[in-house]
Amino acid sequence: MTKTLVLYYSYEGSTRKIAELIASTIDADIEEVKPIKEMKTKGFAKYMWGGGQVMMKKRPELKPLNVNLDDYDTIFLGSPVWAFTVSPPISSLLEKGCLNGKQIAFFHCCDGAPAKTEEHAKAAIEKENSFLSAFSCINVPGNYEELKPQIIAWVKEIANI
Ligand SMILES: Cc1cc2nc3c(=O)[nH]c(=O)nc-3n(C[C@H](O)[C@H](O)[C@H](O)COP(=O)(O)O)c2cc1C
Structure with missing residues (x-):
């Protein structure tokens, strides 16, 4: 397999936890995407602020x-x-020409309502890159032990090991 990077955004740690598992499974480099202006609330207001960013199609620096x-x-x-x-930071990455000519496997974390996230990601990835596969992680804090072997199998299949 060619050189691999695990690149992710995480506001509350679930996506980071999965990213770290993926990186350690295949000994890949790992990097966190950070918006210049991060939201500050962890309470209910995060849904208003973050949801508002999505609705307004914000693409943060x-x-x-x-x-x-x-x-x-x-x-x-x-x-x-x-x-x-x-999430808007990953949409920024995909839509501002940062990634092109890559092979991209997409994973997302959610509380149970991913809706069309995978489809949206695939469409955005395919504009400039090749889409490999996707994995949906639901309720990482509650399901981590169950998800772990599934993610390892997914990653190894992509890495062909
Ligand atoms: C602004 C905002 C909007 C969210 N919208 C959804 C949603 O539409 N569907 C869902 O299942 N979870 C939603 N969630 C929950 C997160 O996707 C979920 O907790 C995820 O695991 C968080 O990942 P992180 O810990 O890496 O930030 C939302 C969370 C935030 C902060």
């Missing part, structure tokens, strides 16, 4: 990455589901 994307051919791209779709 991102902090520079600590990796050179040119070094990677294959990317595991992870996002939480926000308002039934891809």
